[in-house]
Amino acid sequence: MRRSLVAGNWKMNGDKKNIATLVAGLLDLECKADVIIFPPYVYIPQVLASLSDTVIAVGAQNVSERKVGAYTGEVSSEMLRDIGCQYCLVGHSERRSLYGENDRQVAEKFYQAQLAGLKPILCLGETLKQREQGETLGLISAQIDTVLDCAGVSCFSDAIVAYEPIWAIGTGKSAAVDQIQLVHQYIREKLGEFGAKTRILYGGSVTPANTAELLGQADIDGILVGGASLDIGAFSEMCQMA
Ligand code: 13P
Numbered sequence: 001m002r003r004s005l006v007a008g009n010w011k012m013n014g015d016k017k018n019i020a021t022l023v024a025g026l027l028d029l030e031c032k033a034d035v036i037i038f039p040p041y042v043y044i045p046q047v048l049a050s051l052s053d054t055v056i057a058v059g060a061q062n063v064s065e066r067k068v069g070a071y072t073g074e075v076s077s078e079m080l081r082d083i084g085c086q087y088c089l090v091g092h093s094e095r096r097s098l099y100g101e102n103d104r105q106v107a108e109k110f111y112q113a114q115l116a117g118l119k120p121i122l123c124l125g126e127t128l129k130q131r132e133q134g135e136t137l138g139l140i141s142a143q144i145d146t147v148l149d150c151a152g153v154s155c156f157s158d159a160i161v162a163y164e165p166i167w168a169i170g171t172g173k174s175a176a177v178d179q180i181q182l183v184h185q186y187i188r189e190k191l192g193e194f195g196a197k198t199r200i201l202y203g204g205s206v207t208p209a210n211t212a213e214l215l216g217q218a219d220i221d222g223i224l225v226g227g228a229s230l231d232i233g234a235f236s237e238m239c240q241m242a
């Protein structure tokens with residue numbers, strides 16, 4: 001049985017004060033599912049300290065594909081592990097589209113994260129154009145193949161995947177639930193023997209209004225929430241439904 005998971009990606013939002021308020025709200029969270037918060041890098045220690053007596057985990061929104069060395073501005077998986085992070089997002093579409101990360105780099109990040117003992121959440125998804133041209137499944141397959149090639153077939157024995165159609169992120173347009181379910185089912189089948197254990201999250205304009213329907217699908221094991229995770233009332237509501 002796969003445990004439900006609710007993840008909040010705060011992206012580049014917040015300041016010390018506002019993050020303290022968000023975290024205070026998280027202390028009252030009632031949730032049977034696993035919860036992970038992804039604050040901006042510089043606030044990770046603050047969030048870790050404030051959540052240390054809870055079961056809420058903390059992760060990073062990005063990580064370097066390198067292990068150590070002269071890579072100005074980068075943060076390694078080992079550093080994240082060192083300060084107490086358990087998870088990191090890799091290949092978020094904003095990293096891919098705005099910062100030019102390619103499948104190979106994403107696969108290297110995934111590999112380095114696992115080597116350091118972090119649990120990577122591999123983000124996958126297509127643009128609207130790719131969807132309209134019928135390229136969604138082929139693209140997702142290629143993204144997964146690059147990870148398999150780099151990290152080996154067993155890398156999915158303890159990983160999490162997030163399907164985030166790029167056109168649904170921050171747009172208020174969530175993909176149709178049956179379309180999402182089909183993609184999730186495809187990803188699970190693609191992961192072969194590890195598919196049944198792998199948690200596959202959906203992200204893209206998730207709100208309290210569509211959470212229950214999403215989580216009711218056979219292959220949607222959780223949600224990766226952007227904008228609505230900054231509203232503690234909305235986030236708590238989504239956690240309660242999971
Ligand atoms: P929104 O929920 O704001 O669409 O963002 C989704 C996302 O990118 C989560 O990683």
